[in-house]
Amino acid sequence: MTTVSMTVNGKAVTAEVEDRTLLVDFIREHLRLTGTHVGCDTSQCGACVVHVDGKAMKSCTMLAAQADGAAVTTIEGVANGDLHPMQKAFNDNHGLQCGFCTPGMVMSGIDMVNRYKAEGKTLDEAAIRHELEGNICRCTGYHNIVKSISQAAGEM
Amino acid sequence: MENTNYHKAASAADAASLLSGAEDGQLIAGGQTLLPTMKARLAAPSDLVDISGVADMRGVTVSGSSVTIGAMTTHAEVAGDASLRAACPAICDLAGKIGDPAVRHRGTIGGSVANNDPAADYPAAMLALGATIKTNAREIAADDFFTGMFDTALDEGEIILSVSFEAPAKGAYAKFPNPASRYAMCGVFVAQGAGGVRVAVTGAGNDGVFRASDMEAALGSNFAPDALDGTSVSADDMLSDLHGDGAYRANLVKVMAKRAVAAIA
Ligand SMILES: Cc1cc2nc3c(=O)[nH]c(=O)nc-3n(C[C@H](O)[C@H](O)[C@H](O)COP(=O)(O)OP(=O)(O)OC[C@H]3O[C@@H](n4cnc5c(N)ncnc54)[C@H](O)[C@@H]3O)c2cc1C
Ligand code: FES
Ligand code: FES
Numbered sequence: 001m002t003t004v005s006m007t008v009n010g011k012a013v014t015a016e017v018e019d020r021t022l023l024v025d026f027i028r029e030h031l032r033l034t035g036t037h038v039g040c041d042t043s044q045c046g047a048c049v050v051h052v053d054g055k056a057m058k059s060c061t062m063l064a065a066q067a068d069g070a071a072v073t074t075i076e077g078v079a080n081g082d083l084h085p086m087q088k089a090f091n092d093n094h095g096l097q098c099g100f101c102t103p104g105m106v107m108s109g110i111d112m113v114n115r116y117k118a119e120g121k122t123l124d125e126a127a128i129r130h131e132l133e134g135n136i137c138r139c140t141g142y143h144n145i146v147k148s149i150s151q152a153a154g155e156m
Numbered sequence: 157m158e159n160t161n162y163h164k165a166a167s168a169a170d171a172a173s174l175l176s177g178a179e180d181g182q183l184i185a186g187g188q189t190l191l192p193t194m195k196a197r198l199a200a201p202s203d204l205v206d207i208s209g210v211a212d213m214r215g216v217t218v219s220g221s222s223v224t225i226g227a228m229t230t231h232a233e234v235a236g237d238a239s240l241r242a243a244c245p246a247i248c249d250l251a252g253k254i255g256d257p258a259v260r261h262r263g264t265i266g267g268s269v270a271n272n273d274p275a276a277d278y279p280a281a282m283l284a285l286g287a288t289i290k291t292n293a294r295e296i297a298a299d300d301f302f303t304g305m306f307d308t309a310l311d312e313g314e315i316i317l318s319v320s321f322e323a324p325a326k327g328a329y330a331k332f333p334n335p336a337s338r339y340a341m342c343g344v345f346v347a348q349g350a351g352g353v354r355v356a357v358t359g360a361g362n363d364g365v366f367r368a369s370d371m372e373a374a375l376g377s378n379f380a381p382d383a384l385d386g387t388s389v390s391a392d393d394m395l396s397d398l399h400g401d402g403a404y405r406a407n408l409v410k411v412m413a414k415r416a417v418a419a420i421a
Contacts, residue, residue: 065162133257
């Protein structure tokens with residue numbers, strides 16, 4: 001067993017977990033924040049994406065112990081009273097159908113907008129499609145997801 | 157995934173002693189290969205030694221044309237390093253094509269080189285750039301380092317600290333990604349520098365990354381895509397699997413090599 005301490009959505013948490021505990025299991029099973037999803041066993045779908053120290057990472061491919069001392073943001077932590085512009089954009093553009101992939105899409109969307117802004121690069125449609133390489137959606141055909149991220153990029 | 161004992165190393169020496177004290181210990185860097193392997197129960201190390209906290213194993217140093225990249229430097233850090241881009245843009249482009257953004261935020265050059273996946277990108281860069289792999293015990297030339305599929309010259313418990321190379325005058329990497337996994341079906345790194353032309357191929361060979369010496373000779377006398385017309389790649393030396401047979405991959409090697417040369421000729 002190992003003791004992990006981190007900040008999740010601004011709140012300090014400490015727990016005793018098995019060393020093999022994945023960050024996603026820590027978030028879902030220990031903290032009961034079930035917005036972060038698990039869509040695959042092979043690190044490919046991106047449903048589990050969270051931000052660790054401000055960067056998008058697959059929480060299914062990280063140990064909770066590796067996040068010790070880090071600041072983690074999950075989908076539950078992005079709204080600030082009102083919906084985050086990225087969440088609102090998914091709502092406005094019908095950027096989801098079943099919604100299973102959506103938490104990961106929103107977290108990856110916020111991450112790509114932040115990175116492109118920091119580097120002063122334009123996030124056009126081709127760039128969004130390329131940036132979504134690690135997020136799989138089996139419902140929408142991606143079109144409205146791309147539209148949503150594009151709208152939010154203009155508002156963030 | 158089986159349980160394991162997690163340790164965080166404070167230094168490379170600490171990591172080495174934690175490894176030697178473990179029954180079946182393994183280093184964990186970004187975990188983007190090791191954790192999926194453990195989740196699939198293809199690996200079950202008794203102990204994991206995390207080297208992500210070892211500060212002097214991280215970062216890029218460029219001095220003139222000499223480049224050193226710490227083993228714990230992530231793919232995203234390599235892709236985004238301005239001084240490295242000025243010296244050797246091809247390796248930044250290569251790093252930016254590995255997997256997806258989340259994988260690039262964690263995966264490291266040391267982990268990729270140590271793993272020597274036959275479809276990984278960095279081994280082609282190391283071989284074409286004539287890089288030196290520095291470990292806690294010695295320095296190993298890339299030509300001697302990659303010894304076959306998932307196999308390297310690393311001894312048990314040996315730790316990669318950094319890789320270094322002289323930036324070539326010209327370099328380019330052309331990758332044909334597998335549409336599902338994004339790993340290379342074929343990736344060709346071409347470098348033209350003081351030591352001549354070096355061409356390294358990943359993703360295609362049935363014994364992992366390799367140098368295409370007849371392509372190097374052809375490009376040495378005429379650095380142009382057409383110079384590769386007369387060269388041949390044997391389908392028998394290629395991987396043949398559900399993604400593509402040997403003849404398909406042999407053709408891809410030539411097409412990717414031409415694209416890389418065309419980008420810089
Ligand atoms: C969805 C997905 C897509 C991917 N696509 C690509 C791709 O397109 N191209 C590509 O090249 N790769 C790809 N990868 C693999 C990725 O690049 C990995 O990050 C990389 O192969 C391993 O680096 P790591 O830091 O994650 O290593 P880990 O997974 O932590 O370790 C890998 C192995 O290397 C050993 N090791 C790690 N660091 C050291 C060191 N310093 N010294 C000695 N041994 C060490 C470990 O013990 C382990 O055996 C992909 C991975 C995923 C999950
Ligand atoms: S659940 Fe993490 S990538 Fe699929
Ligand atoms: S909306 Fe159903 S998986 Fe994306």
